[in-house]
Amino acid sequence: MALSPHVPELGALELLLAVARLGSVGRAAAELGVSQPAASARIKGMERQIGVPLLERSPRGSRPTEAGRLVVEWARQVVEAAQALDAGIDALRGRRDARLRVVASLTVAEYLMPGWLLALNEASPGTAVTLRTANSHDVAAQVLAGEADLGFVEGTSTPPGLSGAVVAADRLVVVVSPEHRWARRRAPVTGAELAATPLVLREVGSGTREVLEEALAPYGGPAAPRLELASSTALKAAAMTGAGPVCLSELAVKEELATRRLVAVPLDGLELQRPLRAVWPSGQRPAGPARELLGLTRAVVAPKPRRA
Amino acid sequence: MALSPHVPELGALELLLAVARLGSVGRAAAELGVSQPAASARIKGMERQIGVPLLERSPRGSRPTEAGRLVVEWARQVVEAAQALDAGIDALRGRRDARLRVVASLTVAEYLMPGWLLALNEASPGTAVTLRTANSHDVAAQVLAGEADLGFVEGTSTPPGLSGAVVAADRLVVVVSPEHRWARRRAPVTGAELAATPLVLREVGSGTREVLEEALAPYGGPAAPRLELASSTALKAAAMTGAGPVCLSELAVKEELATRRLVAVPLDGLELQRPLRAVWPSGQRPAGPARELLGLTRAVVAPKPRRA
DNA sequence: GAGGGCCATAGGCCCAGGCTATGTCCTCAT
DNA sequence: ATGAGGACATAGCCTGGGCCTATGGCCCTC
Numbered sequence: 001m002a003l004s005p006h007v008p009e010l011g012a013l014e015l016l017l018a019v020a021r022l023g024s025v026g027r028a029a030a031e032l033g034v035s036q037p038a039a040s041a042r043i044k045g046m047e048r049q050i051g052v053p054l055l056e057r058s059p060r061g062s063r064p065t066e067a068g069r070l071v072v073e074w075a076r077q078v079v080e081a082a083q084a085l086d087a088g089i090d091a092l093r094g095r096r097d098a099r100l101r102v103v104a105s106l107t108v109a110e111y112l113m114p115g116w117l118l119a120l121n122e123a124s125p126g127t128a129v130t131l132r133t134a135n136s137h138d139v140a141a142q143v144l145a146g147e148a149d150l151g152f153v154e155g156t157s158t159p160p161g162l163s164g165a166v167v168a169a170d171r172l173v174v175v176v177s178p179e180h181r182w183a184r185r186r187a188p189v190t191g192a193e194l195a196a197t198p199l200v201l202r203e204v205g206s207g208t209r210e211v212l213e214e215a216l217a218p219y220g221g222p223a224a225p226r227l228e229l230a231s232s233t234a235l236k237a238a239a240m241t242g243a244g245p246v247c248l249s250e251l252a253v254k255e256e257l258a259t260r261r262l263v264a265v266p267l268d269g270l271e272l273q274r275p276l277r278a279v280w281p282s283g284q285r286p287a288g289p290a291r292e293l294l295g296l297t298r299a300v301v302a303p304k305p306r307r308a
Numbered sequence: 309m310a311l312s313p314h315v316p317e318l319g320a321l322e323l324l325l326a327v328a329r330l331g332s333v334g335r336a337a338a339e340l341g342v343s344q345p346a347a348s349a350r351i352k353g354m355e356r357q358i359g360v361p362l363l364e365r366s367p368r369g370s371r372p373t374e375a376g377r378l379v380v381e382w383a384r385q386v387v388e389a390a391q392a393l394d395a396g397i398d399a400l401r402g403r404r405d406a407r408l409r410v411v412a413s414l415t416v417a418e419y420l421m422p423g424w425l426l427a428l429n430e431a432s433p434g435t436a437v438t439l440r441t442a443n444s445h446d447v448a449a450q451v452l453a454g455e456a457d458l459g460f461v462e463g464t465s466t467p468p469g470l471s472g473a474v475v476a477a478d479r480l481v482v483v484v485s486p487e488h489r490w491a492r493r494r495a496p497v498t499g500a501e502l503a504a505t506p507l508v509l510r511e512v513g514s515g516t517r518e519v520l521e522e523a524l525a526p527y528g529g530p531a532a533p534r535l536e537l538a539s540s541t542a543l544k545a546a547a548m549t550g551a552g553p554v555c556l557s558e559l560a561v562k563e564e565l566a567t568r569r570l571v572a573v574p575l576d577g578l579e580l581q582r583p584l585r586a587v588w589p590s591g592q593r594p595a596g597p598a599r600e601l602l603g604l605t606r607a608v609v610a611p612k613p614r615r616a
Numbered sequence: 617g618a619g620g621g622c623c624a625t626a627g628g629c630c631c632a633g634g635c636t637a638t639g640t641c642c643t644c645a646t
Numbered sequence: 647a648t649g650a651g652g653a654c655a656t657a658g659c660c661t662g663g664g665c666c667t668a669t670g671g672c673c674c675t676c
Contacts, residue, residue: 002322002340003387007394009317011664014310021541026622032310038665040623045663051401059622059673066441067400073418074393079311080563081386086315088382092375093314093359110381115567122569123486133374178431233328233381255388259423260604261430296568319633334653346634348654353632367642367653 008046010082013075015042016054020072024061084114087121091131098130100289103142104152107170107207108276109133110232111251112297113152119296120289127289136207143279149290151279154207164279167297171250172208172272174199175262177242188268195219198226200238200246211274212247236262247272316354318390321383323350324362328380332369392422395429399439406438408597411450412460415478415515416584417441419559420605421460427604428597435597444515451587457598459587462515472587475605479558480516480580482507483570485550496576503527506534508546508554519582520555544570555580 008016018028019039029039047054054068064072091102091113104113113131120127134142140159143151151162158164174194176182182189195216202209216222226244229235232252239246239253239262256262278294280286286294316324326336327347337347355362362376372380399410399421412421421439428435442450448467451459459470466472482502484490490497503524510517524530534552537543540560547554547561547570564570586602588594594602 003318003390004394004398006397007318007390009319010311010315011317013393021545024622034664035666036622037624037626037667041625042664044624050397052397057623061622069414070396070400070417070439070441071393074389074396074422077422077563078386078389078393081382081389082311082315084567085321085379085382085386086312088378089314089358089360090312092378106377109378114382114385119567119569131378133378237329255385259392259427261427317632332653342633343635344653345636345655345657349656350633352655365654369653 006050008049008075010079012042012046013079015039016046016068016072016075017079019043019055019062020064020068023063025055025057084118087117088114088131091117091129094130094132095128098128100127100129100150100293101132101148102129102150102152102293103132103134103139103148105136105139105154105207105276106133107154107249107251108152111249112168112276116293116296120293123296124289124292127292129289129293140279143281146281149280150286150293153277153279154274155277156274158277158279161282162279163282163284164277165294166275167278167294168276169273170208170276172211172247173250173253173257174245174247174265174267174272175239175253175257176245176265177240178260178263179242180244180263182245182265183263185265188266190268191216191219191270194267194270195222197245198223200227200229200235200243201225202232202235202248203228203230207274208247208249211272215270215272314358316357316383318387320350320354321387323347324354324376324380324383325387327351327363327370328372328376331371333363333365392426395425396422396439399425399437402438402440403436406436408435408437408458408601409440409456410437410458410460410601411440411442411447411456413444413447413462413515413584414441415462415557415559416460419557420476420584424601424604428601431604432597432600435600437597437601448587452589454589457588458594458601461585461587462582463585464582466585466587469590470587471590471592472585473602474583475586475602476584477581478516478584480519480555481558481561481565482553482555482573482575482580483547483561483565484553484573485548486568486571487550488552488571490553490573491571493573496574498576499524499527499578502575502578503530505553506531508535508537508543508551509533510540510543510556511536511538515582516555516557519580523578523580 015028015032018031019025022028022031025039025043026036029036032039043055050071052067053065054071055062056065109131117129120129132148136153136155136159139151139153140162142148144161152167153159154170174189199222201212213221227238229238232248235246235248236253236256245265253262257264278297280290323336323340326339327333330336330339333347333351334344337344340347351363358379360375361373362379363370364373417439425437428437440456444461444463447459447461448470450456452469460475461467462478482497507530509520521529535546537546540556543554543556544561544564553573561570565572586605588598
């Protein structure tokens with residue numbers, strides 16, 4: 001499970017990307033604020049570590065080799081995730097001079113906020129943001145009290161005193177390990193069938209649990225859960241070890257679904273989703289950075305997926 | 309553009325994840341093969357670097373603080389990308405004892421292979437894989453010559469002498485910067501309209517260019533390109549600087565679309581996609597690791613997206 | 617053939633991170 | 647009560663990776 005010692009550090013990957021983009025080790029060094037020999041040595045160290053030449057050096061610059069091109073593209077994914085982390089960290093520091101104070105539900109903060117912050121940073125560099133998390137009730141309270149400029153809540157209604165706009169939807173999925181018999185299933189699972197199956201779920205009172213109960217109400221509600229766990233992470237772990245069908249947010253398992261470590265079960269006629277809303281005090285239309293962030297978040301959901 | 313100095317190194321992030329998973333610094337240290345004091349010091353260093361306490365220590369273990377929980381989740385994205393890179397690097401080393409030799413087109417190798425390799429590693433740890441890239445013609449040749457056990461090609465037909473199965477589709481999208489007027493467009497762009505618009509494209513002879521030309525043939529083919537560039541990366545950069553509509557693989561811009569740094573333009577009635585196929589010598593059904601990898605890749609595409 | 621990019625090498629410095637040994641605190645069982 | 651055990655922190659020391667400056671070699675261009 002541990003990363004092998006062949007994986008370069010983030011700094012080295014960043015340097016490699018800069019070289020690929022700028023076409024020269026020296027220019028990349030300048031951009032990152034280090035000396036040319038340092039960059040040269042670091043690239044060389046990375047090649048030794050990986051065991052494959054990454055750059056074709058010439059007196060006119062450096063270009064990635066064939067293998068280097070692959071590493072560059074793979075490294076880009078890592079560095080982009082690191083940039084999102086960076087943006088998130090920056091917002092956690094909670095500085096006094098923040099021009100935008102955001103309070104968000106856990107799901108939004110965990111899975112959506114970093115990307116939004118990154119986009120905001122790109123659109124308006126230097127916008128200092130602070131981020132806190134709270135449950136939906138406290139988010140509403142903080143926004144009403146003027147302690148935050150913009151809030152994000154989960155749920156089907158906008159809290160009283162606030163205006164809101166739906167910015168995304170948290171879709172729930174039922175996932176199983178690839179070995180589970182449902183993983184090969186092509187016929188969708190019906191509501192009645194799902195209601196009759198013991199699932200692995202979050203504890204009572206959690207937002208996702210409520211959505212499931214509401215959706216399965218016509219079928220007599222979900223069966224007694226096979227297991228109740230306290231976090232998405234625990235649910236994922238349970239699913240991967242084959243603990244049976246697990247119901248959780250699609251956002252939490254996007255990666256696992258893409259790499260097929262988990263499999264989504266097709267469902268029939270169930271609306272397992274709840275809206276995620278941005279909220280602000282009624283009659284006090286967001287302005288400045290808040291408006292900008294709001295624009296980014298809403299835009300993501302606006303263009304409906306469309307068959308090509 | 310450079311990562312701020314607040315971002316911890318991969319090793320530190322990995323350690324943090326282990327602590328969150330195992331509930332104790334000491335156990336995490338043991339899992340990663342370092343001493344407990346080293347782990348403790350490193351976590352503390354990370355907290356200093358980030359500027360926020362990440363763990364609540366107690367005599368019975370350590371749990372993430374509220375902020376720590378966010379950092380853990382964000383860090384998970386980074387580490388997962390690093391694991392994919394790790395799997396890719398491992399396959400690039402090209403060892404003699406490889407049990408599975410894969411040769412793939414650039415698109416497949418860049419965007420899909422790391423996830424597949426990661427999944428394969430998880431399903432069958434210790435399977436040594438080597439990966440090479442080649443254009444579709446050379447992929448076919450190498451598979452026919454027995455120099456590779458499994459190939460991946462792009463294109464609408466299976467090369468002669470080979471059997472194949474479609475494992476995914478490379479969908480092309482037309483993207484613009486968020487400031488472009490098409491970014492706010494709701495009415496889909498028609499084929500005729502697209503054909504009349506100068507686009508930023510890959511050079512003649514590239515696979516993506518061919519797909520576009522074929523799709524726009526009924527409308528007289530694409531207009532003279534506004535710009536011709538040699539790589540997906542260059543296309544992305546051009547799109548982000550607002551160089552006008554750019555047509556490229558959806559796989560290359562998934563991240564940018566999600567964070568809204570680029571916007572996909574809705575298209576009407578255009579089939580801008582080409583299949584990606586796994587290929588092997590006719591009549592020589594893949595077995596062993598090849599069969600396993602094939603199973604993983606095919607599974608990803610099998611369950612058609614379905615309205616909830 | 618002189619100058620300018622560009623990359624590599626050499627020598628020296630610094631600090632992050634690792635290890636062992638030990639300390640402090642809390643909990644639980646005897 | 648009291649001692650054992652688990653968990654994290656501190657102290658002292660060592661190593662190595664990464665950085666810097668200075669310099670050298672190569673190739674292209676003017």
